Amino acid sequence: MRESYPFELIALQYEYDALEPCIDEETLHYHHDRHLQTYVDNLNKTLKDYPKLHCMNLPTLLVNIYSLPDEIQTAVKNNGGGVFNHNLYFSILRSPREDNRPSGELADSINAKFGSFEGFKKALSSAAVGQFGSGYGWLVTDRHGKVSVMSAPNQNTPLGRETMPLIPLDVWEHAYYLQYKNKRGEYTENFFKLINWEQVEKLYKNRENFFK
Ligand code: MN
Numbered sequence: 486m487r488e489s490y491p492f493e494l495i496a497l498q499y500e501y502d503a504l505e506p507c508i509d510e511e512t513l514h515y516h517h518d519r520h521l522q523t524y525v526d527n528l529n530k531t532l533k534d535y536p537k538l539h540c541m542n543l544p545t546l547l548v549n550i551y552s553l554p555d556e557i558q559t560a561v562k563n564n565g566g567g568v569f570n571h572n573l574y575f576s577i578l579r580s581p582r583e584d585n586r587p588s589g590e591l592a593d594s595i596n597a598k599f600g601s602f603e604g605f606k607k608a609l610s611s612a613a614v615g616q617f618g619s620g621y622g623w624l625v626t627d628r629h630g631k632v633s634v635m636s637a638p639n640q641n642t643p644l645g646r647e648t649m650p651l652i653p654l655d656v657w658e659h660a661y662y663l664q665y666k667n668k669r670g671e672y673t674e675n676f677f678k679l680i681n682w683e684q685v686e687k688l689y690k691n692r693e694n695f696f697k
Contacts (some may be wrong), residue, residue: 490539491529494522495572499579507581507675512663517575520659524567524640531560543569544695547644566640570621574653577685581678588682591689594632605634606677612636613654613673622673624652626689628696649695651685 487493497517502510532538535554538546546565550558586602587595599605605624612634613622620638625648627633632651637643643650654676661672 488542490532490541492525492543492568494518494525495575497575503580504578504679507679508578508661508672509664512661515663516659517571521568521571521575524564524571527560528564528568531557531564543572544644547642548646563640566642569642569644570640570650570653570655573650574655577652577681577688578679579681579684581675583678585678585680586682587686589686590630591632591682591686594626594630594689598632599634608634609652609654610670610673610677613656613676614670616656619657621656622654623650624685625650626692628692630689630692646696649688649692651688652680 494517497513501513501517504513535557538553541549543565546553546561547569550562553561586592592602595602595605599608609622609624611622613636616622616636616638618638620636620641623635623637623643625633625635625643627647627649635643654673656669656673661669665672
């Protein structure tokens with residue numbers, strides 16, 4: 486998988502029906518094959534004539550957005566964010582589990598911040614459901630492993646010197662509307678069954694690499 490220009494569509498690590506019934510096959514096809522592909526194509530189009538940027542990986546481009554040429558900042562923010570956010574989203578999902586919870590150090594940090602796993606679920610759900618229009622609810626961590634929840638509009642990515650994204654809860658209508666219509670809350674509730682906590686914990690444990 487290339488990490489710099491030209492960016493490629495990531496392959497899913499599971500079958501298109503693997504997330505059913507929480508996310509159906511048709512939704513996953515549209516979301517991955519069409520929507521993500523469009524972000525990838527538009528990001529590549531945007532960067533095509535800027536060879537100096539071709540060696541930069543996506544987090545570097547996004548963190549340094551304001552040092553890029555003015556005329557491509559918005560397009561990189563929207564399409565680069567779209568690629569980064571979706572790559573993360575698709576990589577932290579797996580087939581549904583009923584009692585799906587984190588463990589270890591990450592679970593401790595979540596409990597310390599939100600009081601309990603239920604408290605965390607409530608916080609991330611409200612961030613996602615309450616996001617006006619398109620965007621995401623996010624679980625993020627700082628370099629010390631302190632987690633928090635936030636929401637962000639559009640394809641804005643909470644990447645920063647002190648913030649590493651862990652879980653993007655995509656609440657763009659393209660993520661759920663085919664299956665759930667206007668029931669964003671129901672989709673959000675089911676999303677929690679799909680989180681691959683082992684994968685999220687791996688990211689969390691490797692945060693030193695991100696913050697170095
Ligand atoms: Mn999406």
